[in-house]
Amino acid sequence: MTLDYAGATTKYEPTLGLEVHVELNTKSKMFCGCATEFGAEPNTQTCPVCLGLPGALPVVNAKAIESSILIGLALNCSIAPYSRFARKNYFYPDMPKNFQTSQFDEPICVNGYLDVEIQTDEGQKVFRVEIERVHMEEDTGKSLHVGGATGRIHGAEYSLLDYNRAGIPLVEIVTRIVPGTGKYAPQVARAYVTELRDILRSLGVSDVKMEQGSLRCDANVSLAPIGSGKLGTRSETKNVNSLRSVERAVSGEIERQANRLEAGERIIQETRHFLEESGQTRPGRSKEQAEDYRYFPEPDLVPVTPDAKWIEELGTRIPEKPSVRRKRLQTQWNCPDKEMESLVNAELLDVVEETIKLGAEPTRARTWWLGEISRLANEKEVAPTSLITSKDVAEIIALIVGGDLTDKLARQVVEGVISGEGSASSVIEKRGLKVVSDDSALMTAIEAAIAAQPDTAERIRGGNIPAAGALIGAVMKATGGAADAAKVRELLLKHLGRG
């Protein structure tokens, strides 16, 4: 008999531990001046240092230290006045030096926490996730194993190596074990990674794109019978590439382990790989035989000793916590949950806030960014914020509210701005897009429409009011949409003696 998730969590208490690797968005690598751009031609962003050529030496990227300290401060950590890098020695072809330069027993940030809120059966509940350490390290290169069935090195015909990623600054954020989450372990894990991602984004230190690997999560899960007060053997699940996968990987692992324990088998301490399609994990390399990395202090680097004043200064740059800010803005804007979620997911919170600060009415600001502008951005496969400025959008909204632009005209203005015709006001001027409110100009168009469709005009005169639609349409067409349809209707009916 197999246990389902509910059954598993009725019998067993899960314990979580999360390790998140974040690629910093510094312009240059951790220990050399090479560019860090994602997606460049393989091996074009390399130099003697990140290729580990004989004689090359590392130099620590000061910006990476700054980012790490910002992360530590945002996660309520203590910043070490003295920290060091060490060498983690192991052989692998994508590691140019066959050691990874990484902080080990002397990390830059220690002892922090992050509170996350989730929905439970008893309502919203806050879980505190304690942070053990935040440390800096360098990324490895990327291997592509060709010809094997599994894409793994064993059984492959040959491997391709790309060292562009080698030496990209990484920050690893390691939690202490998170006990007491019970059946909510998957949601807590997801909420933690989500909140962490949002914090990192608000700090501007990383692109935090899980699908591109700039944020990677390893989920440690162990089970123990409820009430036993013990800790079980853990597994570590890698390859968790989305927030949803974090949740699925943890619940899948809880189920798998529970069923093994039920069957009287033991849990093997191992690395497992998350399989996106099935939501299952498969075993990776076993950690039973603990690898000896022969860590020792990196003799090519001097210790990192950030100045206390600098740390203090960085502390003043920590922005409002994203979850707090979201709640604040949602209340201020009176925004429905669903729409707020859309704004957050589309990364439009900042620009909408700016637009509103520039005087735009909140509902219209949200609608324009989420609607028309996002639609055009999707077509062009770019970010909405790259198309138009908050200033232009605020100006357009003000003109709509003031009756100078119709929605239809406003869309033309937006399109003009996007196609590079200049700011909103210059597009309006160049294209002559203001609403035609001049009665005499409208009357000319109305008379022309009547002259063109005398039969229709006659029917209206005879009381067939709905027939007016055809003439209104003709006027709108003649004015290029620059007329207020209600105004046209009013003038037309009046002219035909039906006003």
Added chain:
Amino acid sequence: MTTIYSSATEMAQALSKKDISSVELTKLHLDRIEAVDGKVHAFLHVDSQGAIAQATAVDAKRAAGEKLSPLAGVPLALKDILAQKGVPTTAGSKILQDWRPPYDSTVVAKLKAAGVVILGKTNMDEFAMGSSTENSAYGTTQNPWDLTRTPGGSSGGSAAAVAAFQAPLAIGTDTGGSIRQPAALTGIVGVKPTYGGVSRYGVVAYSSSLDQVGPFARTVLDTALLHEAIAGHDERDSTSINAPVPQVVAAAKKLDVKGMKIGVIKELGGTGFQAGVSQRFNEALELLVAGGAQIVEVSCPNFEYALAAYYLIAPSEASSNLARFDSMRYGLRVGDDGSKGAEEVMSITREAGFGKEVKRRIILGTYALSSGYYDAYYGSAQKVRTLVKQDFEKAFAQVDVLVSPVTPTTAFKIGEKSNDPVAMYLSDIATIPVNMAGIGGMSLPVGLAPEDGLPVGMQIMAPVMQDDRFYRVGGALEAALLSKWGKPLLSNIPELGGM
């Protein structure tokens, strides 16, 4: 008239007076190499074309009236451990056979900028591991004083080249005595600068926390000129000291030791030191006293542990530094017949590419860093290092410089110690403490041992970044010795034929 027997200073003067061109001077040395290197085997690679090209460029600049550095146009021999763009750089190892670096080490860049003409790359113990050049994968260098003896090592090729008048200047590296010991054994001047005084960028690493680049020459002033040309802060080397270079040229010209306090280290002399070595050392002390210096005996009780600690620290760092030689990106590749995996090819290549002593040290270091042994070996060695440093600090509180013989014996026979690693290691007993403490030291020739007619060196040591002190003492002592002998020590060297 300028000849290969002139000092670098004399050569530089003749060049600036246009008595000789750099091309002519370079050709004199290339001819000398051609004539005698079959016997000495100081060079692994003679870059005739490159040297003539450099010399031609300097001559053109001089003809154009450009302001040139003091050593512009003077030839130099470069230890094969420093990366020189496009020129084979093997570090004496088969595993780097045919590797041509795509970049210049900082020292090479500085030499090129100073217009120093690089004649070629000199022989050395593989990866600087050894005291005789017998560990070179490319044959042993012979001592020009007696071709059946070693010139010392690891920078034996550089020392022999200078002693055999193949070059007036040479660059070596010193991790445990690899400049000072061969300088002593060949009767020339050699300096290991303060750790961090000269950039290590582009120097194939043996033991990062101990390696230091330094100059060889036939006079103290020549050595000082070269020292100033290569020294100074380098932002590519985090461990390089950001402070002004000590005024070593001015110090070398002072020729005065009046009132200086000179400490003789009790533990580095007496038992275990060859009689002729002690005799010449003591005679030199008398000359210093005659010059107005005061001799004080000091004790450094922890030096007796320095050798053992060195043979834990250096191999530990080496085991990690040499991990990059895995055939994946450059250098030798053996066994890649399409049937083997990367790990297997790495293993076969390393087995074939490294020599016996290098393997011995990799194994030693790997063991010393292993979990469970780290504290007892690497950890204890670091404590000894601190104690050695403290011994020096206490000693320097009493005296300006410290002195000792450089080596317990004069040059030993080729093959004499090659099967007894510990006996070989003992030849560095007096030089290793200097590296452990990160201070600088000079080897100055003080005569020939009466029993074998071979050169004896005195080691002069000064505190961190006080390298000018040993140049001052060395310059004064050299002048006193010269007036005592009436001619330079090297005029006693047997004629090797050729010119």
